[in-house]
Amino acid sequence: MTSRPLSSRHLVLSLLLVGGLLLTGCGFFDKGADARKAAEKLATALHKGDVSAVKFTSAGAAKSYAAVAKTLDHPAKVSVDQVTRSGDKADVRLNWSVDLGGQTWKHQTHARLLDQGGAWRVEWKPSILEKSLAAGETFQVARVKAERGNILGRDDTPLVIPRDVIRFGIDRSQVDPAAAPDSARRLATLVGVSPDPYVAAVTKAGPKAFVQAIAMRRDGSTSDLLGKVGAIPGARGIADQLPLAPTKAFAAAILGTVGPATKELIDKSDGRLRAGDDAGLSGLQLRYDAQLGGTSGVKVSAVPATAKAGEQAGEPRTLYEVDPVRGQDLHTTLDPRLQQKADDLLAGVAPASAVVAIQPSTGAILAAASGPGSKGYNSATFGRYAPGSTFKVVSALALLRAGLTPASPVSCTPTLVVDGKKFKNYSDYPADRLGRISLRDALANSCNTGFISQHTKLQGSDLADAAAALGVGIDHDLGFPAFFGQVPPPASETEGAADMIGQGKVLASPMAMAAVVASVAKGETVTPKLVTGTAEHGLATPSASPSGSPGASTGSSPSVAPAHPLTAAEAEQLRGMMRAVVAVGSGTLLQPLQPPAVIAKTGTAEYGSPGPGGSLPTHAWMIAAQGDLAVAVFVDTGESGSHTAGPILKAFLQAAKG
Structure with missing residues (x-):
């Protein structure tokens, strides 16, 4: 078969047909691209929450949209998922991701575009915002409170x-x-x-x-x-x-x-x-x-x-x-009965006050009460006070480590001058306990000069190391605001002498002093604990932390072990000396509670400015342990440890036995 050449007429007709098809195709795709652009413009406007630049098919659409959208009032990300064009109509599928403040609501909606006068316009319906939303309906977003843990x-x-x-x-x-x-x-x-x-x-x-x-x-x-x-x-x-x-x-x-x-x-x-x-x-x-x-x-x-x-x-x-x-x-670890008793005992105490009770065998804090005089301040575990003569338990340990024994003689004089500073005993110190007395008697009767006379036997960090062995001055992560105290190096000989009797720059909280007597009772360093079950119950890291003061548990640093831990032999010596406080010293008011034996130490510490009579106000302290219970009582301003803090401590121990 032989081919026949196209005539000029056939060639022209073919070219016209091809050209027409090409033009028709370009128009079709152009319209599709324009519909996509209109859809993208709609999605952007919905994302921004402002549709003023969007072309709608009805004049009041923008106003209707605003009335509904404001009731949602949460940021939303809106994107075009698909555009399907059919003639002068285009269906748009939109993806929504609404941030509801911790929750994300994801859903899809549809919008219709109409080609009117050569431009794509949006046919307004509330279902553009949510597929089932009908005319006249608005949104209501409500947070549903979670039940709080106990x-x-x-x-x-x-x-x-x-x-x-x-x-x-x-x-x-x-x-x-x-x-x-x-x-x-x-x-x-x-x-x-x-x-x-x-x-x-x-x-x-x-x-x-x-x-x-x-x-x-x-x-x-x-x-x-x-x-x-x-x-x-x-x-x-x-x-x-x-x-x-x-x-x-x-x-x-x-x-x-x-x-x-x-x-x-x-x-x-x-x-x-x-x-x-x-x-x-x-x-x-x-x-x-x-x-x-x-x-x-x-x-x-x-x-x-x-x-x-x-x-x-x-x-x-x-x-x-x-x-x-x-x-x-x-x-x-709080014991409801003991906590309530501690709160009751402090209810009538006008100055700031605290009672802290620790179980020596476990370190569990059974009670941590701050009295009404503390005015909401956490005196019990976060207070920063000079511990006075209760700190002599720490000084006694340091002296034992320096070579003394409970029977070693010390000089208990009415006054003692160190580098020009005059120290004296408390006002009602028994006169018949002056002179050359044993270290045990010096602790039992709380002789200031007896302890200060031995301060030169301590060097460098001896006192701080002894304090750490009894739980004072070392930070621990307890998961609650806690001040363990401070025993900084003395800046002078006078300050070093004052440190021996819990003054100078020595500070502690009632919790820290309760840990001291708990450590003596147990025979090893006791670290208090209050919050338990972190691993067992899946508790998260604390969501807030205290102020990060020196010695304060911040929840961010690991516990530091004492450089020289308390030994069983040292604890036995200290227990014997503290039993003497109750037997013959300043803590005899606790004798009726025995048996079992009670170990104790009283304390006062001067602070602040002189009063009308020229004397300084004093903190009143007493610490004690009986059986598996160690207690510290603190009253910000009092007569003495035995007269002010003592009766509170006695009543607490009595209640604990019952």
Whole structure:
């Protein structure tokens, strides 16, 4: 077969057909690309939350979008997943990722584009934001609070659990804005909170906010108080529950409090906390807030249109929900009975005060009470005080290591001058115990000059090493605010002499001095512990830490072992000397508690500025151990260790036996 050449007419027709097809193809793909661009522009606008530059098919679309979008009010990432074009229509599938503050809501929606007048326009529907959202519906996003973990004591006895409270505050929606400051001041005065800060908080709050002034235990809120609150315009009392200890005073400085999260805590929480959440504000509640607080849930609902202003036409419809995760319990060693007794014994003590009880065999802190005079400060485990003559137990160990024995003679004179500084014994020191006496008697009767006369026998770090062997001056990670004390090198001979009797620059907390007597009782260095079960119960790293003062447990450094640990032989010598304190010395008030035998040491320490009579105020101390219980009692200002701290310690030991 032979081919025939195309005629000119056929050639021209073929070229026209091909050219027409090419033009048609270019138009088709151009329109598809334009639809994709329009879809991308929509996604970007939705991501930014501003659709003012988007072309819609209806004039009121942007306004309708804004009305719905503002009810979601959470940042969203929006991207185009797919664009399908059919003629003058294009269907767009959008991927949404909404950040709900710790939870991410991922979902897909569809939008339709229409080619109108040569431009792609978006057909507005609420379902662009959520596939089932209907006209007239809006979003409602609610955080679902997690149940807070409890703080448990010895044998997992509940200490801090949810208890009934009434939150008193001003409801801004129920009071005229001009009258709100006066109502706030009246309420603050009534419930005992500082008026000026509260008035400022109420004034700055939004028109629908409830601004809490205080939360009170339900059983302490009288009908008279409730009536007076009700008489204040806008004031309300809302029934609720908060994690609380058995009483307001119960280990308050240690356990801490829970209340509305502050801005500072929210800012530091990396999104874990939001306005309106409750959080630990102090103590263990603050430090372990991350695991006690658990993880909040979230619920996103579609709220139906309202039939009338203030009325809801139907029930909300759940669109997305994540259940909250309950917080983990915090396990501690506190003994409820002993803690309550310690709190009761300090209830009537006006100055700052503390009682700390430790179980020598385990190091468990059974009680850590700070009295009302401490005004919320954690005197028990974080206080920094001169330990006075209770520190002579440490000095005695240092002297034993320097070659003395309990029977070694020392010179106990009424006064002693060291490098121009005059030292003396306490005012009612027994005159018949002066002269050449044994080291044992010097400890038993707390002879200042007897110990100071031996200070030259100690060199370098001898005193600090002895302190470390008894638990003073060495940092440990206990997981709660704790000051173990300090025994710095003396800057002068006078300071070195003062250090021998727990003055100079020597400082300790009541917890540290309880560890001293616990170490003597056990026969080895005792490290106190309060928070337990870190590995067993899966507790996380503490979410906050104390101030990092020297000797303070910060939760970030490992424990340091003493360079020269206490030996069993040294402990036996110290026990014998401390038994003499009770038998013939300044601690005879404890004799009726025996048997079993009690070891003890009293102490006073001058501090501050002279009073009207020219004398310095004194800290009052006493430490003791009986059986498997070691106790330190501290009163910031008192007559003496035996007269001020002694009766408290005796009552505590008596209660522990019963």
